[in-house]
Amino acid sequence: MTDVFIVCNTIHELGGVQRWAQRVGELLAERGHRVHLVGVFAVRQPHELVGTGPDGEPVAPRYQTHVIHPDRYGARPRPALLSRIANPLAYARHRRWQAVQRSGAKRLRALFETASDPGDAVVICAQVHAMEWVAPAAPRSLPVIAMSHESYAAANASSRGRRVRRLYRTAARFVSLTEDDAREWTRQGMNNAAAIPNPLPIPALGGADPGARVVIAAGRLSQEKGFDLLLDAWRAASGNRPGWTLRIYGSGPQQQALREQAEALTAGAGVDFAGQTGDIAAALVQGSIFVSASRAEGFPMSLLEAMACALPCVAFDCAPGVHELVRDGVNGLLVPPGNTEALAAALGRLMDDAGERATMGKAALESVSAYAPDRIVERWERMISLVLR
Numbered sequence: 001m002t003d004v005f006i007v008c009n010t011i012h013e014l015g016g017v018q019r020w021a022q023r024v025g026e027l028l029a030e031r032g033h034r035v036h037l038v039g040v041f042a043v044r045q046p047h048e049l050v051g052t053g054p055d056g057e058p059v060a061p062r063y064q065t066h067v068i069h070p071d072r073y074g075a076r077p078r079p080a081l082l083s084r085i086a087n088p089l090a091y092a093r094h095r096r097w098q099a100v101q102r103s104g105a106k107r108l109r110a111l112f113e114t115a116s117d118p119g120d121a122v123v124i125c126a127q128v129h130a131m132e133w134v135a136p137a138a139p140r141s142l143p144v145i146a147m148s149h150e151s152y153a154a155a156n157a158s159s160r161g162r163r164v165r166r167l168y169r170t171a172a173r174f175v176s177l178t179e180d181d182a183r184e185w186t187r188q189g190m191n192n193a194a195a196i197p198n199p200l201p202i203p204a205l206g207g208a209d210p211g212a213r214v215v216i217a218a219g220r221l222s223q224e225k226g227f228d229l230l231l232d233a234w235r236a237a238s239g240n241r242p243g244w245t246l247r248i249y250g251s252g253p254q255q256q257a258l259r260e261q262a263e264a265l266t267a268g269a270g271v272d273f274a275g276q277t278g279d280i281a282a283a284l285v286q287g288s289i290f291v292s293a294s295r296a297e298g299f300p301m302s303l304l305e306a307m308a309c310a311l312p313c314v315a316f317d318c319a320p321g322v323h324e325l326v327r328d329g330v331n332g333l334l335v336p337p338g339n340t341e342a343l344a345a346a347l348g349r350l351m352d353d354a355g356e357r358a359t360m361g362k363a364a365l366e367s368v369s370a371y372a373p374d375r376i377v378e379r380w381e382r383m384i385s386l387v388l389r
Contacts, residue, residue: 287311297321
């Protein structure tokens with residue numbers, strides 16, 4: 001029985017990384033491993049963690065949970081070097097934050113030391129920010145598998161690309177979600193790069209009604225998910241197609257702005273902000289099309305969930321993980337990133353043709369077998385065995 005410590009920035013949230021950690025943690029625990037989900041920070045409105053039964057029903061989680069800083073709710077931005085030198089207050093804050101990190105790393109090391117067999121334990125660091133705690137906490141004898149849940153391009157468009165190269169280079173393995181991304185990291189000198197995709201998060205039971213006049217979108221209502229672009233496209237797609245509804249599941253910092261945008265574009269007609277849902281499969285089967293307008297993605301759990309419900313997907317081709325899942329013209333439609341006219345046209349094409357919705361939805365359901373949980377957890381077990389040699 002291997003002790004597996006999965007470390008994220010936070011664990012009690014509904015984000016893609018957290019859902020991945022909960023799902024993989026659950027799958028490894030089912031295989032007899034002792035799994036710990038570890039959040040560096042707390043969240044102000046924690047989401048209750050549950051496992052998934054054989055028919056998709058909620059059950060008690062099989063893993064243990066830990067929060068390193070239960071009284072802190074996120075990272076403090078690090079001031080630039082010159083700012084720290086020139087501004088004594090910034091320097092003092094930086095020193096206090098360093099003390100917080102040191103105390104957190106000490107707590108994390110104590111947690112790692114609870115492994116039943118120190119020679120049969122591994123850390124999976126799911127986010128690069130969490131590695132700033134893992135790196136000083138993990139003894140050399142404890143192998144660390146590092147992960148990036150975003151595409152190579154998205155990481156390098158931010159400071160995270162530099163942090164990945166700095167913090168992940170010495171990890172036992174560095175796992176991306178697609179082979180394309182792993183190859184790009186290897187070209188950048190990350191010779192420990194590998195790839196394991198996300199597992200299917202819900203049972204592949206189909207159930208969507210091709211005759212429903214509902215388009216579903218789901219995700220955090222934030223800038224990177226592109227709901228503002230989706231609303232622009234929806235205005236064009238729905239203009240001469242009465243009776244259709246765009247139903248958006250999720251919450252986030254742009255919620256009010258998006259509601260106001262929907263009201264301005266369509267007078268609110270045909271757009272339903274449905275909030276968060278604890279049963280995404282039940283929500284998805286109410287639609288006949290799924291749409292993603294993300295500006296950046298890794299390996300989208302939302303697309304996997306939609307395909308498992310037999311929904312054809314319309315998406316911006318913004319990352320390798322998107323075109324690995326959606327085969328244009330087969331199980332959905334891909335359009336150039338950010339092109340709202342093309343997105344509207346693709347939506348209109350499927351809205352006008354129930355037969356094509358049914359055909360693509362069937363293909364979507366068939367294609368998710370490659371991401372069956374048993375297949376993915378076996379790859380993780382092989383990876384863990386490799387780094388423990």
